[in-house]
Amino acid sequence: MSDVTVRGGQEVHGVGRIEGPIMIVEGGTGVSYDEVVEIKDARGKLRRGRVLEVGEGFAVVQVFAGSTGLSIDGTSVRFLGTTLHIPVAEEMLGRIFDGLGTPIDGGPEPLTDRYADVNGQPINPTARIYPRDYIQTGISTIDGVNTLLRGQKLPLFSGAGMPHDQLAAQIVRQATLGKEAGAPATEGEEFAIVFAAMGVKNDVADYFRRSFTESGALTRVAMFLNLADDPPVERIVTPRAALTLAEYLAYERDMHVLVVLTDMTNYGEALRQISNVRGEVPSRKGYPGYLYSDLASMYERTGRIRTSKGSITQIPILTMPNDDITHPMPDLTGYITEGQIVLGRELNFAGIYPPVTVLPSLSRLMKDGIGKGRTRDDHPRWGAQLYAAYARTQDVRALASVIGEEELSEVDQKYLKFGRAFEREFVNQSFTENRSIERTLEIGWKLLSILPKKELTRVNLDEIEKYYQGDDATN
Amino acid sequence: MSEEVGKITWISGPVVRARGSRHVGMLELVEVGEDHLVGEVIGLKGDQMTIQVYEETAGMQTGAPIYGTGLPLSVELGPGLIQSIYDGVQRPLPLIEEAMGSFINRGARFDPISREKKWKYTPKVKVGDEVTGGAILGVAMETDTFEHRVMLNPDDSGTITWVAEAGEYTVNDPIAKLKMGKEEKTVTMLQRWPVRRARPFVNRRGANIPLITGQRILDTFFPVAKGGAAGIPGPFGSGKTVTQHSIAKWADAEVIVYIGCGERGNEMTEVLQEFPHLIDPRSGRPLMERTVLIANTSNMPVAAREASIYTGITIAEYYRDMGYHVALMADSTSRWAEALREVSGRLEEMPAEEGYPAYLAGRLAEFYERAGYVNNLNGSQGSVSIVGAVSPPGGDFSEPVTQHTKRFIRCFWALDKSLASARHFPAINWLDSYSEYVGDVADWWQEKVGKDWLGMRNRAMELLSEESRLSQIVKLVGPDALPFTERMVLETTRLIREGILQQNATEAVDAYSSIEKQIGLLELVLYFHDRGMAIVKRGAPISLIHDLPVVDAIIRAKSTVPNEELSKLDDIRKQVDEQMGQLDAEYRS
Secondary structure: OOOOOOOOOOOEEEEOOEEEOOEEOOOOOOEOOOOEEEEEEEOOOEEEEEEEEEEEEEEEEEEEOOOOOOOOOOOOEEEEEEEEEEEHHHHHHHOEOOOOEEEEOOOOOOOOOEEOOOOOOEEEEHHHEEEEEEEEEEOOHHOOOOOEEEOOOOOOOOOOOOHHHHHHHHHHHHEEOOOOOOOOOOOOEEEEEEEEEEEHHHHHHHHHHHHHOOOOOOOEEEEEEOOOOOOOOHOOOOHHHHHHHHHHHHHHHOEEEEEEEHHHHHHHHHHHHHHHHOOOOOOHHHEEEHHHHHHHHHHHHHOEEEOOOOOEEEEEEEEEEHHHHOOOHHHHHHHHHEEEEEEEEEHHOOOOOOOOOOOOOOOOOOHHHOOOOOOOOHHHHHHHHHHHHHHHHHHHHHHHHHHHHOOHHHHHHHHHHHHHHHHHHHHHHOOOOOOOHHHHHHHHHHHHHOOHHHHOOOOOHHHHHHHOOOOOOOO | OEEEEEEEEEEEEEEEEEEEEOOOOOOOEEEOOOOOOOEEEEEEEEEEEEEEEEEOOOOOOOOEEEEEEEEEEEEEEEEOOOOOOOOOOEEEHHHHHHHHHEEOOOOOOOOOOOOOEEEEEOOOOOOOOEEEEOOEEEEOOOOOOOOOEEEEEOOOOEEEEEEOOOOOEOOOOOOOOEEEEEEEEEEEEHHHHHOOOOOOEEEOOOOOEOOOOOOHHHHHHHHEEEEEEEEEEEOOOOHHHHHHHHHHHOOOEEEEEEEEEOOOHHHHHHHHHHHHHHHHHHHHOOOHHHHEEEEOOOOOHHHHHHHHHHHHHHHHHHHHHHHOOEEEEEEEEHHHHHHHHHHHOOOOOOHHHOOEEEHHHHHHHHHHOOEEEEEEOOOOOEEEEEEEEOHHHHHOOOOOHHEEEEEEEEEEEOEEHHHHHOOOOOEEEEOOOOOOOOOHHHHHHHHHOOOOHHHHHHHHHHHHHHHHHHHHHHHOOOOOOOOHHHHHHHHHHHHHHHHHHHOOOOOHHHHHEEEEEEEHHHHHHHHHHHHHHHHOOOOOOHHHHHHOHHHHHHHHHEEEEEOOHHHHHHHHHHHHHHHHHHHHHHHHH
């Protein structure tokens, strides 16, 4: 994070062209790429913008608040000579800001002399610590089979009308640093939550605010809100502003920071809108060719570094347009993040909460945070076995829908039984239920015991001996 | 060394335009702005040049100077590459961390290869020797066991007039002098090579030795030859990176170049933290002692991502020239293609498919053609094998990068989302994958293990494709409608899938399978099939075979039989004999 250097300050009166949120300013010299500008309209009101492109004697400026009311002659633009910075301070916890980091809760500007560039800088891979500490969320489908680690980025892929907000709130409320089964949790580590809303409805932001209040965490939360009726262009900055504060808290104040970004799909739309106005060559579905790099510049701001005790864990939420996981936003997100939790409509209709569709869900880092000395020795194989069995259940269901359940072999019928029990007892839990990892493992073994021992090829024989509770007497 | 050649007139992301000298060369390395950021000239028009910048351009102004270097973008080659980790333009990341902290700041300049470190050097030439390009002048010990063969630059040749005595030298110390025509040239262990120019060799040899990776589905079913090129396409979460890591760990190459191109930072950290502790089963040394890492993660500047592939392949070719087998992993080539697209878009070039530039196929071909098993200029033989990951959007293999890649590789490992969802790893789909090297490497297998690998492999493939046909029927009418002989096929293919194709990269015994173990498992499963089929044909119900305890033993053999104790496979074969023998006797009458 570099410190501010203030130079520039030149002012240009009148602009050349205005198109949507983009303005072409002519006549400036020595304008720098990506610098911030202050725009004064004919009535003297100020708004901010950012330079997207500079050429000889012209600059392309993106106006955060939109260009409504700006005129060609009545507008003056002052180049501030620095890239966009926001103040960062521990006191920002418990406060609410707009999408650009300006307080909107009626309180004063944060008192600090630390300003940080919202673009951040890439973490040197040699400076990272590979994540290994698992976070117990109390949710079986996450702790058991898609374990979240400190310093991981694990998005929720959801759809309109599904309870992703509840799930995210539940994770935030219940997350504790998991210890080996039975060991006491550590005390005294400071945590913080940074919440960024992009283009979501006011109700959603309000829901999170209430949820933080109820769990008593509100004083540890900084909220950056760009709601549905706020200027879309600001959305480009909102997650970056939030992550800039998160980086400060994690890497300079040694806090464990959980960042919730919702809804990244709206962010993508804002980016596409600007790209379109600029006439860039689109790639898939009109999104710009640099969407991957752009998303990565935010998601990669997660992790742990060797010089600090803190960490940043990211939970971005995406609503998949038309529930399509191959849509560019979830698709490119999945390529960058370390796994994904996918919510499914069928389970949601069946009244199962959280409706986590286990098969397409994944935590890439899980293997490094579980098992002996971390959760329990059998955990990795137990997880693979649950996955394999549930995948087989899907095949059996397909078969049953053709030939009827009665025609299935005895083993296949057991798989059907397993599948039903898995969804009702393992996936399903209440919004307030906080399951320990032992409890999750126990439920899993109970369900696996529905199947004959012979089917359990992913776990080893000792584990079957120790945990299998069925009445299968073969071998 | 660098003079001002122009001034910036336009900036958009990683692309800048400048006006000035007409003497700047195409693909010349330039320094941009007062911070001397690294850039490369990618277009010239009159006095206007277009430059791609390998570092973040935020804050740069029009009117800022451009400095020419007169050199193309090059890498430094010499002892010290191994165990290094570089960014896409060969800047050493550990030194950047030391100087700038945990975050990568721009404008950092460090020598890729240490100028201070001394290497134990032994000359291999004497005064009066006539040497030509590529000749081995001496060896430096790059690790305790790795011999770095110091070669003459491929473009030089002449008579040796002076040779340094055996001793410890830095890469800047002279190790020989050479009379080239009228002038005398001092040679050091360090040379520079332009990354976009393939290093020369005499000719290509046939690629008929497999690159053994210890991964059963690869070695046994879809082998890649040393000097060959393979592609791994797959949607996210299907295990591209895990497969790449497994190959980097276990492949029987002497040098591994691993390029993390536009991928996750944590993955590179994982390699960095894991490899020094893993032991190479062949050399007994830490895996890091044969590895060069190039890390240009997704949030690092996009133009450097484009360069990272070339930086990596040039280093790989350099070790090939010494006579080593080198395996190069590129994860992921799609991110590299996207970098091309991004720069192309900023240049407002006419796009071809999905916004990619029309020269995408040409660039991919250039890259994959740098793989090969060759006779080197110095008479040795070496190879570069390329394993490129492809990340098709939405897992759709019809997209341009996958399609063009397929044209230039001969080995295709198709990853499958549904296998990954069922936690069948490696999630390589055996029906969609292919290897054109199968016939080429058959003799090698015959010679090494003395068994008919090709015959067994093809039988197993036949059974698997039969399974796919049968499972269509099962989906419609259920398994009970099939005759027992066909259900026997399904029993066997289950053993192939779970006992051979599935392999657990995190389990000690299973992570690496020797070729003897691979062929042993395959033989065992086929033996089970033959015995079972004979019994079923005599009318025994399939359930009796299904319920044999040995079935479980065969599936678990991959993790219960270590590579060093293959006699345990014979024990399982005896169990097959005993249990099948009983059934056989019952149904013979």
